[in-house]
Amino acid sequence: xxxxxxxxxxxxxxxxxxxxxxxxxxxxxxxxxxxxxxxxxxxxxxxxxxxxxxxxxxxxxxxxxxxxxxxxxxxxxxxxxxxxxxxxxxxxxxxxxxxxxxxxxxxxxxxxxxxxxxxxxxxxxxxxxxxxxxxxxxxxxxxxxxxxxxxxxxxxxxxxxxxxxxxxxxxxxxxxx
Amino acid sequence: xxxxxxxxxxxxxxxxxxxxxxxxxxxxxxxxxxxxxxxxxxxxxxxxxxxxxxxxxxxxxxxxxxxxxxxxxxxxxxxxxxxxxxxxxxxxxxxxxxxxxxxxxxxxxxxxxxxxxxxxxxxxxxxxxxxxxxxxxxxxxxxxxxxxxxxxxxxxxxxxxxxxxxxxxxxxxxxxxxxxxxxxxxxxxxxxx
Numbered sequence: 001x002x003x004x005x006x007x008x009x010x011x012x013x014x015x016x017x018x019x020x021x022x023x024x025x026x027x028x029x030x031x032x033x034x035x036x037x038x039x040x041x042x043x044x045x046x047x048x049x050x051x052x053x054x055x056x057x058x059x060x061x062x063x064x065x066x067x068x069x070x071x072x073x074x075x076x077x078x079x080x081x082x083x084x085x086x087x088x089x090x091x092x093x094x095x096x097x098x099x100x101x102x103x104x105x106x107x108x109x110x111x112x113x114x115x116x117x118x119x120x121x122x123x124x125x126x127x128x129x130x131x132x133x134x135x136x137x138x139x140x141x142x143x144x145x146x147x148x149x150x151x152x153x154x155x156x157x158x159x160x161x162x163x164x165x166x167x168x169x170x171x172x173x174x175x176x177x
Numbered sequence: 178x179x180x181x182x183x184x185x186x187x188x189x190x191x192x193x194x195x196x197x198x199x200x201x202x203x204x205x206x207x208x209x210x211x212x213x214x215x216x217x218x219x220x221x222x223x224x225x226x227x228x229x230x231x232x233x234x235x236x237x238x239x240x241x242x243x244x245x246x247x248x249x250x251x252x253x254x255x256x257x258x259x260x261x262x263x264x265x266x267x268x269x270x271x272x273x274x275x276x277x278x279x280x281x282x283x284x285x286x287x288x289x290x291x292x293x294x295x296x297x298x299x300x301x302x303x304x305x306x307x308x309x310x311x312x313x314x315x316x317x318x319x320x321x322x323x324x325x326x327x328x329x330x331x332x333x334x335x336x337x338x339x340x341x342x343x344x345x346x347x348x349x350x351x352x353x354x355x356x357x358x359x360x361x362x363x364x365x366x367x368x369x370x
Contacts, residue, residue, distance in 0.1 A: 001359045003352070009365060010358070013308040014327040019218035019235060020228075024210060026236050031243060 191255060198246045206246075210239055213256075216329055217263050223324045224267040226313045238266055253338055260329065260339045264321050271317060304365060311361040319354040322347055 001009075095106050194212070197205025217238055222231035241262065249258055312320055325336045333344045333351075340347070 001363050001365065003355045003359060006355045006359045006362065009304075009308065009362060010323070010327040013305050014223060014312075014324070016215050016219040016328060017222055019214040020232050023214060023218070023232060023235060023239075024207070026232075027210065027239050027243075030236065030240055 195246070195249065195255060198243070206243055209242075213259060214239070217259070219328050220260070220263050220324055221267055223309070223312065223328050224264075224317075224320060225270060226309060230270065234263075234266055234270055238263055241266075254335070256329075256331075257335055257338045260325060260331070261341075264325070264340060268317050268321070307362060307365065308358075311358050314361070315354055315357060319350050319357070322350045323354045323358075326351060 093106075097106060194205050194208050198209055214235065218231055218235045221234040221238075222228060225231050225234065242259070245262075249255065312323060315323065321340055322336050322342075325331045325339060331339065333347045336342070337344045337347045342350075
């Protein structure tokens with residue numbers, strides 16, 4: 001079939017069609033009705049909801065990771081899990097050093113049975129466990145403060161350390177204030 | 178000048194009718210409807226392939242026309258302006274219904290003035306159905322020019338004006354559509370007389 005055949009076929013087949021008889025009545029009826037409120041909200045509701053969700057997440061994210069203190073001293077990362085059954089360690093050594101211009105608190109924790117010491121390097125943004133090379137973002141370590149005592153629990157290994165020197169820690173590392 | 182419609186592009190009857198519509202005269206609008214309803218409906222039916230959707234769209238177009246008639250400044254022919262509204266409404270309607278129903282299972286739209294002979298009518302309906310089906314499978318960018326050309330009988334320039342395309346682009350789209358339709362309608366070769 002060549003182009004001319006198509007043109008002929010279309011010319012023959014695509015003739016105008018008569019509109020339904022009742023159309024005018026429908027138009028008059030719809031014009032006499034009060035104008036429907038168009039759901040314009042649909043145009044902006046979805047982007048607005050998405051934006052609001054992003055904003056909520058951003059606020060939560062910033063809030064959850066801020067280096068701040070529940071007591072005005074030290075810093076707190078929200079506790080999210082039970083720490084009741086985690087093994088308890090006590091600080092045996094504590095000193096502050098400056099690494100890369102950032103004050104880092106070096107704490108050595110010794111378990112009650114003194115079998116295995118844990119060394120933590122705590123900066124404003126992360127906790128480093130040099131014993132096995134893990135670097136945990138601060139938010140993965142639970143660090144609820146209660147008065148002068150803080151408890152740190154590693155979420156991965158469940159080691160729990162009791163910081164008897166949180167006040168001193170806060171004073172010595174101004175970034176934590 | 179209260180109604181700056183360019184009279185050069187309108188015949189006097191159209192001018193009077195449009196002036197009446199702009200003044201909100203119901204009778205003028207009724208006349209406008211009677212003048213253009215079949216053309217609007219035909220385009221919508223051929224574009225959408227569904228009688229009830231075409232009727233709904235025609236109704237919407239005329240209601241919209243009634244509200245927006247004051248916006249017509251007479252820079253272009255009224256028909257061009259009207260077809261632009263219709264074509265955009267059809268494209269929007271199809272976009273809204275993301276699942277484009279192929280024309281495969283649809284009855285071809287009822288026509289007027291067909292032969293009464295049973296066999297002939299059957300052949301006609303089959304041919305018409307195949308043509309509709311083939312047109313329905315064209316993209317909107319190709320379908321609109323084809324329908325404006327063959328249903329409404331517009332020139333390349335008028336189609337270009339309606340769809341905001343240059344006449345060259347219109348010609349190229351029509352040619353592409355013809356080639357595609359020729360391939361799809363191969364079995365009807367020899368019937369186009």
